[in-house]
Each structure stands twice: as C-alpha cells, then as structure tokens.
Amino acid sequence: MITKLKRLPPIHALSAFEAVARHGSFSSAAEELHLSQSAVSKQVRTLEEHTRSPVFLRHARGIELTSAGAALLQEIQPALAQLSSGIERIRQRQDANTVTVIATHAVSHYWLFPRVMAFNREHPEITVSIQSDNGMTPAVIEEYDFGILFGSGGWPGLDAQPLFAERVYPVCRPDLALPEHQTLQELKALPLIELDSSAWDCIDWVDWFAHFNEAYAPKPHGLKFNQVSLSYNAALEGLGVSLGWDFMVSQAVREGRLRRVGDFVYDSRKHDFLVHGIKEPLKRAAQTFKDWLS
Template sequence: MNKLKRLPPIHAISAFESVARLGSFTAAAGELNLGQSAISKQIKTLEEQTKAPLFMRHARGVELTNAGKELLNSVQPALHQLSTGIEQVRQRHDAHTVTVIATHAVAHYWLFPRVIAFNRIHPEITVSIRSDNAIDASKVAEFDFGILYGEGDWPLLDTQPLFTEFVYPVCHPELNLREPRQPEDLVHMPLIELDSTEWDCIGWHDWFRSFGVEYQPAENSLNFNQVTLAYEAARRGLGVALGWHFMVKEDLRSNTLKRVGSFVFESGKKDYLVHNTHLPLKASANEFREWLLTSV
C-alpha cells in the first residue's frame, strides 16, 4: 500500500504546526488567513487520523500533549525541508533569479560584494546565494552555478577559474609579535587553530608541512571549525590566523590586518565558477556569468 495515501492533508499538518508554534488557535488562524473554526476542523481531522489528542485546551490557550510533541518533532523539519525544496525549484526556474552555491567564506568575502555590484547594474536580476561548506559537484545541479575549490577536474561541469589559492599568516596590526625570519618561527606564536576535518580546507598542520616544518598545536590555543570565525578572531587581536588572499586583501589594504612574515602557501588549486554542462543557462544566468568573469 502506498504510504503517501495514508498521510493527512498538507493543510491539516500546516495548521497543526502553526497552532503548536504559536500556542493559540486564534493566532494560527491569523497567520494562515483562515477562520478559527477552519483551524479547529483541521486539527480534529489530524487527531482522527493519528488517533490521539494533540492539544490540551485551557483558559490561557492550548498546550501540546505528549503525542502532539512527538508529532511536532517530525512535522517541523519535514515542512522546512519541503518549503526549502519548493523555493529552490522556483528560483531555479525563475527567469529573473540566478542561484549560486558556495562555501561560507567564498560566499561572504568574495561573492557577496560582487553580487551587490552586479545588482546595481542589473536590478531586474535577483542573485540568490546559498552558503554550504559541504558543497560538492553533485549539489551544483540544484543551482544555476556553484563555486568549487579544487583542480577543475569535474567531468560533468563547465569550469571557469576565478582565483588561485594563496594562504599566509595574518594578525591585528597592534598584536606585539617579533617578525619571523623563517616559517618555524611562527610555531610558538599564539596561533588560531582551524579544524577543517569535515570539509576540504587546509589548517596549520598543512601550512607548516608545505615548508617542511613539524607542528603540534598548543593545548590552550583557540580552535574554530569555520574559516570565518578564525578570521574574525584574528581581526579582534586574539592571535595569528591563516589568511586566504581573497578574504584578507581588503583588510590588509585598510590596515585592519597585517601579514606575519612573507611566507605564502601556494596549493596550485583554484576556485572555479561551475555549472552543469547538460542544463542550458537561462538568459539571466548567462548575463551574470559573463559579468562575473570579466570582474575577476
């Protein structure tokens, strides 16, 4: 038997979630632009299908039963995922919307300023950015474009290089440090650690290894799992962080940050603007692509 046939109507599930979240039939009716009696009928339908009371009614409003709490824990993530999926499909096929997926750091420090500049020239086109550190080639098909880090060897994707990876130590200009003469001089400095085990990004171990230096982090060192957090800690004078050139160049120019030493890690990898070769680009996406590549 098809399990979907046993699901309650979506409007009954939506009414239940609204009442549970707002704690009131009246408030839910206002949010969903329905009458209170209509909300009550939706909840009654849902209670009949689940064969359990979902709310306890009292003078101050309503309260979820244990069955209601259990149902809400299942319903809310499902509704959110459904809403997100529908919105992504809508944007993907909207002639005036361009969707792009990138890592948090690339989205915030490289892509976002360019989207603002593009919007001034093309206010009729909306560029929607999704930031996700778990981005890979398989996710790009859900968007008009992706920005992927690597060597450009994705067979099903059209690739255009955007910028090369250069990584060097940075800190606040007022942080009192002796200028390092060689990479190993940094080992005993207050280094801000970056834990990138869940995604493709170098840390201090990789950076030192590229110079042939063995490194063991201090027990009391600051540790973050996002480039953006480590970078912000450096901007606030908490230590020395790895700085990706595309992120830090404006802060270096404005003297918000300074380089620590002249040592640069060059991985040979790049960030690429990519899109699925089997899906033709709509006019707005072509416009954005051409503008972005000429702005690099």
C-alpha cells in the same frame, strides 16, 4: 529504487498543526495562514484522525502539545522547512530574472556578496539569491543556477570556470607585537590561532607548515575554532596569528585592518570554481551573471 510512501496526512493539515504549535494559538495561526479559526481547527482534527492521537490539550487558558504532538512537531518542522526551501528554489530557478547560487559560508560572505552588490548596481533587473551551506556537494548543484566548488575541477555533468586560486598566508592585527622578521621556526613560536578542520576539507597549521617541509604540533590550550571565519575574526580582534585565505583577507590587508606575517604563502594549486549543470542551457540572466564574473 524509490521507497513507496505510506499514506500521509494532507500537507494543509501538517502546516496548520505546525502554525498552531508555533504560535500556541489557533487564532494566531489562522491569521498567519489567512484562514478562519474553524478551518484551522478542522485541519488539526484531520491530522488527529491520521495520527489516531490528540496533538493538543485544550483547556480554559489555552492549548498545549500532547506528548504525541510534541514528537510530531519535532519531526515535521525541519521537513516542512526543507520542503518550503526546495519549492522556493524551484520557483526562483524558473524566474527568468532570478539567479540562484550556492556556496560555502566563507565564500558567500567574503567573496561572493560584495560582487553580487556590484553586479546588482549594474543589473538592477536581475536578482541574485545566495544560499550559504558548508555541507554543499556537487550533487546539489543541479538545484541551483550556479554553485561555487573548491577543488581541481573535472566534476562530471558540471561546467567549471575557475574564479580564484587558494593562497593561504599568516595574518594578524597590525598592532599585535611580533618580531619584525619571521622564519618558519619563529612562526611556530607565535600565538597561532588553531583551526579544527577535521569535519571538512580545509588546511590547518599542521598542513600549512608541512607544505614547507616543517613539522608542527599545536600548542595545548591554544585558541581553536572550527570555522575559518571565526579564526579570521579572532585575528581582527588581536587574539593572535591566523591562517588567512587570500579571498577572505586581502581587502582587510589592503585597508590596514590586518597585516601579513612573514613572506610565506601556501599555494595549493587548487581553485574555487563557478559551476553549473550542462543538461540545460543557462537562462539569459544566469549567462549575464556568469559573463560578468568572468
């Protein structure tokens, strides 16, 4: 059921108000919006008529937000940003030579970005636009040409093509002084960089050791991060041993910036998949990108 919206002020009035508030100046806002200063002032007056409250205090030294204006700005800035992003995504999806992809931060940075650079060298006529969002869900995929989802596949309404398997193993900087050979018991005694994955679907050291039927309790006061990219960077800095996702760390291992610790590998038998909606056929540029990734 769609909730009926009450009468809203014109979008131009909201946009003018936001620009004036951000710049602290009617003239600067007018320059940004390519309008006259009087036109911007008129838009702000229209907004004040709708809110039945002044949104700016005007004085000799300039302007400042009223309490009502400050409250309104806090409400509309994220809404305008979301609206702008949504319109841009729709525009890009309709652009025959633009391909939009949404993925998590780690996948976007460590796996997708290098491949997009290589793809663009072969297909300079196609622009691949990446949206990085750790909060992505299958429900948002329809807004993009593609998404990259982690799991076992089988999402309703989505075509899913496996890209890479989840393989996780300990890594550290090569010059970190550690015993030459590590058993699971010895691994637990090393300076492990903890990962707090309570807010998202990701394994931590407790899960990793449990995969090998080994109990583990995090050390108190140890290093802990809530993102795999932060844990990865901590390992690069030599701060300890981190869980390393193969798609993130394999290149650093090959280049000698990291080394594997022990021979144990957690293979979850899950994958990251390239997914897209099946309601409409892929446009030519999107099909070219999908074929290239295959």
